[in-house]
């Protein structure tokens with residue numbers, strides 16, 4: 237009787253708990269994967285992330301074939317269809333047990349409850365595993381037994397728990413006896429971002445090794461400088477599970493054995509992995525954030541401006557604020573944006589333009605190659621001051637000072653906003669503020685007065701807070 241592994245956001249053969257558990261049996265093992273396009277579109281998952289996922293299936297099939305494990309396609313454009321598809325697949329192949337790594341988003345969890353019921357009705361056992369996080373959601377609770385809503389104490393407990401127990405990643409399962417079942421024929425999508433974001437194991441592994449070997453020892457400073465490659469750029473691969481967070485932490489600990497023991501460059505990097513777990517934990521502890529609702533319910537009724545043309549200019553990188561425009565153009569061109577710039581553009585949208593964070597969140601999901609509900613929602617709600625452990629509403633990043641501080645020479649701006657290439661390091665951050673007015677400059681004037689709009693946002697938040705007290 238064959239065992240079935242249903243692959244979702246765990247597109248790898250190494251360090252895959254569900255796959256390893258299925259392979260611990262003597263019977264045949266087959267795998268399946270779905271492309272629930274209609275569902276993904278309803279989640280605003282755009283082409284960059286969908287293409288990455290689909291492209292990854294080609295090397296994954298090859299890895300599985302080398303182990304004599306076929307990968308089949310699971311029917312279903314929606315999650316509801318997938319449940320039926322899974323039942324039919326199990327019936328067709330006489331499956332007695334299914335192995336799955338969990339997903340934590342609201343609709344994904346509802347689908348998985350339906351899977352449990354549907355397969356139990358056919359006497360098929362489902363074995364669930366946690367693989368996405370270093371510490372699975374709901375493992376850590378506050379002293380009062382409640383969920384964490386503040387990052388720093390969560391991170392302390394998270395690090396302590398990893399110091400107590402951190403298992404090395406699992407090896408790929410051993411090659412199995414030959415199977416006659418052929419894998420599904422896959423067609424790779426035509427993806428303009430394919431060269432930027434290769435999906436083969438060697439490229440992903442090289443990215444990790446290069447990062448651990450070099451910028452990791454300067455991470456604390458370099459991670460904030462968008463003109464440098466100071467971060468790992470592993471987020472797209474972590475988002476689809478082409479590499480696990482455990483594999484990343486393991487590599488870091490090999491290079492920096494004290495990375496879990498307090499302040500260091502490596503520890504700062506590790507704390508980014510803690511943020512990742514923190515936001516996934518939140519999806520389970522406060523499921524409303526999966527459903528376009530703010531964590532702080534009092535912010536539900538903030539009087540946001542309608543998106544309109546202002547939103548379009550923000551999307552296109554035509555705001556007249558150089559760092560914001562550089563960042564939005566980087567996103568539109570590469571499917572990725574530097575973390576500091578994500579915070580800057582999100583604050584600009586939600587505070588200076590006072591546009592509802594959900595518009596920005598949706599645009600990011602549509603454009604990011606690393607689109608991930610937990611991290612994206614967490615980042616947007618942090619920036620909009622509506623989330624757990626969010627930036628206080630009165631602490632608003634000024635995109636010009638951020639630019640002067642973190643892109644001092646203007647190299648990042650010059651790369652993405654060629655209209656400003658001739659500006660010197662002093663004027664490039666705010667060309668229209670310069671004494672010598674740049675006549676003939678084909679670049680828009682700032683669409684909003686940064687000082688005034690900042691004060692308006694603070695006043696509105698303050699008044700709203702008093703009203704809802």
Ligand SMILES: Cc1cc2nc3c(=O)[nH]c(=O)nc-3n(C[C@H](O)[C@H](O)[C@H](O)COP(=O)(O)OP(=O)(O)OC[C@H]3O[C@@H](n4cnc5c(N)ncnc54)[C@H](O)[C@@H]3O)c2cc1C
Nearest residue numbers: 467468469470471508511512575578607608611612615616
């Ligand atoms: C408004 C906003 C939206 C964001 N949307 C996403 C998203 O859709 N997908 C996504 O993966 N990250 C998102 N982030 C978090 C962060 O910007 C990216 O994870 C990071 O820039 C990816 O680059 P990297 O892999 O080089 O990161 P590194 O600095 O190398 O960090 C290593 C890994 O840690 C995780 N990580 C780092 N920072 C964060 C963070 N603040 N929150 C959660 N996880 C983090 C990522 O998995 C990342 O790959 C968002 C942040 C903001 C402010």
